[in-house]
Amino acid sequence: MVKRILNKILATIVPLSVHYNNERLRFLKYSIMKKAQSDKNYILTNLAILTHDIEKGMSLKNPRKGFGKKKIEQIMLLLDLYYRKYKDNNFIIENANKILLTYYENKELYKFDEELCKKCLEFTKSNESDLGTITKSTINTKFTNFSDFAKSRHSVRYFLDKSIDIECISKIVDIAKSAPSACNRQSVRVIAIIDDSKINKILELHGGAKGFENCKVLFLITSIISKYTYQGETSTPYIDGGIFEMNLLYAMHSEGVGSCPLIWNDNDGRDKALREIISINENEIVTGLIVGGYYTDYIKYAVSKRLPTSEILTIIK
Known part of the structure; x- marks a missing residue:
């Protein structure tokens, strides 16, 4: 009986440990963490x-x-x-x-x-x-194709001092939920925070969101871990979360709501502090944050030029 239980535990723990170790070694080998400064x-x-x-x-x-x-x-x-x-x-x-x-x-x-x-x-x-400007009237243009719409979206860091109503927030999430997910498991959950005090506390905890003005909503994206089955899926909650988050950014843009995504570095201390500010189920992991608010009449944004397509595209014939 004991042997059977131990074998069952080992059958789960060993593959998971091997998977994590391989991922760790790959990261250490190819990231710039250990590279010489002249590399x-x-x-x-x-x-x-x-x-x-x-x-x-x-x-x-x-x-x-x-x-x-x-x-x-x-x-x-x-x-x-x-x-x-x-x-x-x-x-x-x-x-x-x-x-x-x-x-x-x-x-x-x-x-x-x-x-x-x-x-x-x-x-x-x-x-x-390399600094761009745009007017709200230009953003509100009804685009006839997705290419123009997608390229018109830019991350902005200051917003109109006007509350976003719950109906608008619900519509944005309703559009965003069309995002695909692994096996249609739909693990992503969205917490929309409109309380100014909580928004400010979370942005302060994040540490990389200084200078933002009039953030009227903070979307917190999570994934339910229990939707995934084995060690090969340890990264899948983040992939599903990222796909949903991009859809959410486009949904916000389509409703005239500006946005800026924030990477969430969920070290244990920060994750614990976040869960003390707002209630997050223990079986959910945070995959990202998005701050938002209505566009002002005149918007200044970082152009953030993209790499040429030839540098990121490989075609195998």
Whole structure:
């Protein structure tokens, strides 16, 4: 009897442990966590992260004066290292140069350090700015095809000071639930928070949402773990959650509600703190957050240029 129970436990635990260990080793091997700072992927990945941070700062309605000095200095150091070692140009390098130019062009508006801005100009290889603007009337245009609609959606970080009614929230989720899921298990659940105090507490806990204004709804996306069956599906709740989240972003856009998705780093301490702010079932894991609110009349957003299709598409004939 005892032997049978032990065998049953081992039959579950051993494959799960092997799966987790293989995933961990793959991550350690190929992520930039253990890479040398002169490694090409290390430089390019950090440049992508740093330039997006600067874009986000400049897309805020009221950014802190003189923000981003250390990150701009890091961008220039990484660019210098890249040029000395690799010399070739690519999309991320071009984008980093555009960000430096944008930083320089906005030196008076944001009270940036004058000497730092001069250095930015020295690094600049392009004359194209990377900060976009759009009006609400343009967003509200009824698009005749999905391509135009999808490309018109941008993450925004400040919203109209107007509450979103529950009927609108329900309609958004009703549209989003058309998202596919593994075997149609529909594991995703949505918690829509409209309480200002709770929204602010969660954004503060998140740590990467500074400068947001008038967030009127915070969607918390979860997946029910008990909908999945074996160790090969440990990542599937996050995949299902991600598919649903993208559908939710489009649904918000279609209803004139701006949005910005936030990655949720659910370390044990943060996850526990979140569950103390709002009630989340123990068999659910958080896969992502989305802040939202109605669009203002004039919107500033980070362009966040995308890689050329040729760099992400492989066709096998």
